[in-house]
Amino acid sequence: MRYAQGGGLTDIGRAARERVRLQAVTRFQGGQKNRDIAATLRVSERSVERWRRQWRERGEAGVLSKGSPGRPRLGEAQIARLERELERGPLVHGWADQRWTLARIKTLIGRLFHVSYTVEGTWLLLKRHGWSWQQPARRAIERGDAAVEVWKKETWPRVRAPRRHVTAGSSSRTKPGSR
Structure with a gap:
């Protein structure tokens, strides 16, 4: 059997x-032999060998699934509380600005629930619950879009360096007759 x-x-x-x-x-x-079991059950011989070894060591319980290794460490009530706290904003939780970063959320989870996640694990947790990353557009409140357009059209062409014009037969490495 293949994993998804x-x-x-x-x-x-x-x-x-x-x-x-x-x-x-x-x-x-x-x-039965491992090869026959693997063919009948359509699994690899190595899996059958591993299962047989676990069966010899611990009996039937040794072959049973241990559960998902990635099962969430936070329950639904904790996730709901985390979402409420995230909606309150970073300022309420002691950060100087209004940006949630994965590192800050990881720290918040540790403070609230005494559970440690990695930054990557924090992202997977949030993504699993419908959160997405967003980056705010950085625009000054005082920005005047009309003034910016005027600057682009009038000032920028004078400021930027003029381009070199290349004509057919010209080269930056050699000059005619320099050989």
Whole structure:
């Protein structure tokens, strides 16, 4: 069985994978060879070898799924509280400006819930709950769009360096007759 593009299995996929493992256990008990089990269950021989080793060491419990390694560490109530706190803004939480960064959100999660996330893990958590990154447009409040257009048309052409005109046959490396 192949994992879905981009990562691990869903709960349904994990349950299906566990059924395959339990079928393998039944075949271990029947004395079948790894190669035959792998072909019948359509899995790799290495997986069957690993399952058999786990079965020998810990019995059927050794072959069962341990659950999703990426299961969220925050419950739904905590996520709801985090969203409320994010809506209150960074100023309320002690930052000097109104920008939420992943590092700040990571710190906020640590302060609120005593749970540590990486910056990347914070981004995955937010993305999973429908948040997206946004970068504010940086424009001065005092900006006058009409004055900017006038500056572009009148001042900028005088300020910028004139371009070199290249004509056919001219080269910056050689001059005619310099060889």
